Amino acid sequence: MSELSASGERLLEVATDVFYAEGIRATGVDTIVKRAGVSKPTLYAQFGSKEELVAAVLDRRRRARQQALSRFLAESAETGEQRLLAVFDWLAEGHGRSGFRGCPFTNAAVELPDAEHPARAVISDYKNWLRDTLAWLAADAGLTDPEGLGFDLLLLIDGANARVVVADDRTAIRRARGAAARLVFCARVLGPEA
Structure with a gap:
């Protein structure tokens, strides 16, 4: 995407807040342009479509x-x-913030089931990066099967985010940390058979 104008930046800021708070599918272009104080042609000139705006927000x-x-x-x-x-612990800070409604990437994936939607690639990139970061940290700590542990830890994170959406459970990420500590212990003590 080329550099945005001031109006494009405003659209991106408003869309980021509104899509997260009110939902992507529930929010129409009319709502975004009205709240941003710009015209529809400005939105389309900057992003081309609502789908591309969603992808830009997530990116x-x-x-x-x-x-x-x-x-x-x-x-x-x-x-x-x-x-x-x-x-x-870093994720728990976000879970404790007012207005937190779960992972914006997971929430968007639920709302955008079409694998061809441009935002789906952004969602996958973020989730893969997070899994790879967890795996790298596991390898750096000398734990066995760091790739597998990265997948397992991402499952815990995604589960904690789902608990926020389903039950407004802001403590789930702390419990996920406890489960992660047990997985880390197993990876250290028991090795790949754990």
Whole structure:
């Protein structure tokens, strides 16, 4: 996507907030342009379609989250297994914020079942990056089967996010951290048979 105008940036900011708070499918283009204070032609000139706007919103979120977690890990005094589990602590900060409605990528995937939707590639990129980051941290900690552990830990994270959506359970990520600690212990002590 080329550089956005001030109106394009405003559309992206408004769409980010509204899609997350009210839902992608429930929010029409008319709502976005009205709240952004721009015209429909401006939206289409900047993004081409609502689908591309959704993809741009998620791509911006993806880049911001990747940068934030990378910065958090770089600044962390934790090492090895502690660093891996600290990812859950970082996520818990978001789970505790007012207005948190679960993972924006998972929520979008539920709303956008068409595998050809341009946002689906962004969702996959983010989830794969998070899984790979968890696997890299597991390998860095010297744990057995880091790839498998990365998948398992992502399942815990996705499950905690689902609990927020289903039951507004803001403590699920803390329980997921406890389960992650047990998986990490098994990966260290029992090896690949765990």
